[in-house]
Amino acid sequence: MKKWIKKPVLKESVNEMTKKYGIDAITASILIRRGITKSSDILYFLEDDKRFLHNPFEFSAMEDAVDRILQAQEEGEIVLIFGDRDVDGISSTTILYEQLKSMGIEVEWRLPGGNDGYGLSIEAVDEFYKKNGTLIITVDCGISNNAEIAHAAELGIDTIVLDHHNPPEQLPSPAIIVDQKCEDSQYPFHDISGAAIACKTAAALRFTKSELYKQEICLLTARKENEENVIECMKVRNLVKQEILVQKIVPLSVPFSKTKFLSFLTGQQIFVWDKSETMKILNETFGSSIEFNVLDLRNEVSKIFPQFSEKSLLDLKKASILAKYNETDGTQIETFFNIFVTYINTVTAKQFPKDSIQEEKDFQLAALAALADIMPLKDENRIIVRQGLKSINSGNARPGLIELLSKLKLLGTTVTSTKLSWNVVPVLNATGRLGQPELGMKLFLEEDPYKRDKIADEILEMNCKRKELGQKAWEIASKTAEESIKHYGGKLCVIIDKDINRGVSGILAGRLTSTYKIPSMAVTVVDGIAIGSMRSCRGFLLPPFLDKMSDIFINHGGHNLAAGFSFEESKMEEFKKRLEHLCKEIELNNDEESENIEIDAELPPQYLKPEILNIIDRFEPYGEENPELTFLSQGMKIQDGILMGKPDPVHLKLILDAGETKWPAIFFGEGERLHRDFDKGDFINILYQVQRNVFNGNVTPQMILSETQLTNK
Numbered sequence: 001m002k003k004w005i006k007k008p009v010l011k012e013s014v015n016e017m018t019k020k021y022g023i024d025a026i027t028a029s030i031l032i033r034r035g036i037t038k039s040s041d042i043l044y045f046l047e048d049d050k051r052f053l054h055n056p057f058e059f060s061a062m063e064d065a066v067d068r069i070l071q072a073q074e075e076g077e078i079v080l081i082f083g084d085r086d087v088d089g090i091s092s093t094t095i096l097y098e099q100l101k102s103m104g105i106e107v108e109w110r111l112p113g114g115n116d117g118y119g120l121s122i123e124a125v126d127e128f129y130k131k132n133g134t135l136i137i138t139v140d141c142g143i144s145n146n147a148e149i150a151h152a153a154e155l156g157i158d159t160i161v162l163d164h165h166n167p168p169e170q171l172p173s174p175a176i177i178v179d180q181k182c183e184d185s186q187y188p189f190h191d192i193s194g195a196a197i198a199c200k201t202a203a204a205l206r207f208t209k210s211e212l213y214k215q216e217i218c219l220l221t222a223r224k225e226n227e228e229n230v231i232e233c234m235k236v237r238n239l240v241k242q243e244i245l246v247q248k249i250v251p252l253s254v255p256f257s258k259t260k261f262l263s264f265l266t267g268q269q270i271f272v273w274d275k276s277e278t279m280k281i282l283n284e285t286f287g288s289s290i291e292f293n294v295l296d297l298r299n300e301v302s303k304i305f306p307q308f309s310e311k312s313l314l315d316l317k318k319a320s321i322l323a324k325y326n327e328t329d330g331t332q333i334e335t336f337f338n339i340f341v342t343y344i345n346t347v348t349a350k351q352f353p354k355d356s357i358q359e360e361k362d363f364q365l366a367a368l369a370a371l372a373d374i375m376p377l378k379d380e381n382r383i384i385v386r387q388g389l390k391s392i393n394s395g396n397a398r399p400g401l402i403e404l405l406s407k408l409k410l411l412g413t414t415v416t417s418t419k420l421s422w423n424v425v426p427v428l429n430a431t432g433r434l435g436q437p438e439l440g441m442k443l444f445l446e447e448d449p450y451k452r453d454k455i456a457d458e459i460l461e462m463n464c465k466r467k468e469l470g471q472k473a474w475e476i477a478s479k480t481a482e483e484s485i486k487h488y489g490g491k492l493c494v495i496i497d498k499d500i501n502r503g504v505s506g507i508l509a510g511r512l513t514s515t516y517k518i519p520s521m522a523v524t525v526v527d528g529i530a531i532g533s534m535r536s537c538r539g540f541l542l543p544p545f546l547d548k549m550s551d552i553f554i555n556h557g558g559h560n561l562a563a564g565f566s567f568e569e570s571k572m573e574e575f576k577k578r579l580e581h582l583c584k585e586i587e588l589n590n591d592e593e594s595e596n597i598e599i600d601a602e603l604p605p606q607y608l609k610p611e612i613l614n615i616i617d618r619f620e621p622y623g624e625e626n627p628e629l630t631f632l633s634q635g636m637k638i639q640d641g642i643l644m645g646k647p648d649p650v651h652l653k654l655i656l657d658a659g660e661t662k663w664p665a666i667f668f669g670e671g672e673r674l675h676r677d678f679d680k681g682d683f684i685n686i687l688y689q690v691q692r693n694v695f696n697g698n699v700t701p702q703m704i705l706s707e708t709q710l711t712n713k
Contacts, residue, residue, distance in 0.1 A: 002597050003596045004597055004632065014029050021042060021324060030615070033600055034600070040325065044383060045618065047383075055238070055239055058186060063204075065160050065201060068158060069100070069135075073103050073104065077105075078106045079106065080107075080133050080136045081137050082124060082141070084111065084118065084139075084140040084437075086140075087373070087425055089111060089141065090444070091198075092139035097109050098445075109441065111437040112437070117554065118566070119142065120149070120152075136159045140164070142162070143171070143182075144556070146170060146171075149161075158174075161178065162197045163194060164179060164181065164192060164193060165179070165558060166543045166558070167182050191375055191376050192375065192380065193370045193373045195368075196384055199362045202362055203359065203362075206359075216235055216237045219337060220270050221273065221336055222278045222281035228250055229248070229251060229285045230246070231285065232331060235268070236340070239340075239341050245261065246331075247259065256287075270295070271295050271296075271297040273312075273313050279292065308339075320338065360396060360398075371621075371623055372421075382626075389416065389420075389621065393414060400444035400452055400455075400456075410424075414694075414699075417622055421623060430503075434501075439459055443459065466503065472499075473500045473504050476495070476499055480495065490518070491586040493516055495522045496524075496572070498524055500522055506562070506564070530575070531564075532565050534565070535562055536561045538589040542561065597707060601631055604633070604634075605633060606658070606659055606660075608658035615629070616691075630687055630688070630689060631688055634685040636656045636658065636684055639657045639680070640655040641653070663701070663703055665686070665703035665705050666702060667708070678708070684708045685708065686709075689704045
């Protein structure tokens with residue numbers, strides 16, 4: 001039996017968190033046990049609003065990318081969007097294609113099909129050149145396509161790279177690169193999907209409709225502090241902070257011309273909050289002879305938010321949701337900036353309501369991609385996924401997705417991140433794995449619902465074939481896996497077989513890694529090219545490992561724990577020799593932690609009420625770096641127990657007595673334990689997750705048991 005671990009938490013820490021964030025003690029203790037204690041991290045577990053997403057223009061190259069696309073729009077250029085064959089690539093391509101199409105740009109898309117390799121190809125560049133194309137935008141790929149991008153430049157074709165994979169030592173050139181993992185990207189979060197970058201690029205393009213695009217404005221606040229006056233200024237461009245200047249000045253102690261404000265404010269469009277009070281303090285500070293041309297933003301904001309009309313910045317700061325997530329006390333200029341951004345976004349949404357509808361559709365695909373690419377569900381990924389799920393569950397599932405949900409019998413249920421991950425993602429991924437990712441694109445872009453329905457059927461059939469190929473690959477691998485592990489000193493599993501379908505090599509590598517708890521790779525050969533997928537675990541990072549063989553690869557790349565590569569079949573023996581040498585350098589973290597079960601909270605029987613679902617919902621979405629909550633309850637009385645399952649009743653359903661509430665508890669695959677390990681009337685300690693059970697339209701909570709212990713209470 002695995003060891004049950006419940007980390008201790010200080011009562012003082014729980015009380016402090018409940019008071020600061022207005023949450024219950026159970027939620028606070030879960031956050032602390034999971035190491036989520038920084039305000040900037042807690043924010044993404046307690047807030048869902050889109051305003052907490054990072055601004056697209058925080059990418060240092062986003063404005064350049066947007067300007068190049070606007071140039072293509074203005075000059076009537078032909079644009080190619082080149083994506084990848086997986087869910088993230090299909091989603092990225094769809095998002096950007098729909099946006100460019102809505103702008104009237106002549107745009108086409110292309111995904112690698114059949115036996116095409118990963119990323120942009122010379123063939124794709126040449127074919128696009130023959131069509132007089134002048135701009136290629138890669139999505140979810142491109143960061144390692146140095147040769148292809150250089151070739152495009154030789155033909156007079158510009159390239160924008162929208163990618164999220166680890167960059168190589170030498171970046172492709174010439175190209176505009178938007179990749180948060182590049183050193184100079186300046187983007188604050190490194191773990192978003194390719195579709196999220198496409199989503200942000202689409203949002204940045206929509207922002208160009210605003211009069212504020214590329215306009216630098218200045219926010220200014222002034223207040224008294226003891227014997228000094230505090231003047232704060234912030235320059236803002238595309239709703240992103242640029243520079244901040246703060247000075248404390250004794251009134252009339254220094255001429256305005258001798259301060260840094262002269263150069264900072266010259267030529268600026270200046271916004272203030274409460275013009276009369278601000279001017280009074282400025283005149284007191286610098287004398288009445290200095291003229292400031294300012295616009296009172298409070299008057300404009302009050303037209304949208306009347307409740308702000310008589311409020312000072314200090315009042316608004318105290319009431320601000322964002323204020324409680326500041327590690328420091330925060331400043332009035334920060335409060336002013338947050339109000340300004342909220343105001344502009346609200347006005348823009350009212351001006352362009354169709355953009356909000358499109359944004360909802362984008363979030364659904366970005367949510368799907370985040371789950372498919374196993375992005376960590378922290379920071380803004382949580383809001384992206386929650387917004388996507390909210391849109392789907394509100395009855396607004398986008399065309400294509402609604403057909404899949406219907407055929408998978410998920411319509412009418414509460415769609416969760418787990419349901420998308422286990423049901424929708426594998427089905428859509430099957431199109432790319434079997435060399436027909438264009439079916440996924442057509443499913444999302446087809447306007448005729450009858451045709452979409454037919455495409456959805458075809459994709460489901462393809463998924464059945466994918467399962468068969470996956471099982472065949474496992475049968476091949478399982479015969480030699482242990483021998484391979486022994487050959488590589490217990491640190492690596494390598495399966496090389498031409499009978500493995502390239503479309504399931506990633507699935508196979510993942511299954512080998514999960515089964516044997518070591519990094520694994522699956523390699524097949526197609527038309528003289530060896531194509532491999534690698535998956536990792538226990539803290540071993542793949543990019544540095546594969547980089548050591550870059551001289552024999554045609555291309556390689558990916559993420560820290562999932563990557564791919566290809567090389568000429570003639571180099572197979574050299575590849576094997578390299579692995580024999582490199583495997584000696586592999587260092588794996590101790591795997592003992594995987595034998596433990598981390599308990600998020602202990603719930604006494606009297607706490608077990610249906611309201612616990614509110615806490616379950618708060619920690620949604622679940623997935624990478626945010627597993628489902630595991631609870632402990634002790635001394636639960638078994639009121640009844642029955643066997644479940646067809647044709648063999650191997651599962652167990654217990655009814656547990658929690659006082660006011662009787663809880664159904666499902667124990668999968670453990671039917672034989674009834675009457676053997678415990679029986680009706682016994683008391684047990686349990687580890688479990690809480691889920692919703694939907695039957696005939698009724699929703700009730702139920703436990704999913706993972707471990708039990710008999711106790712005397």
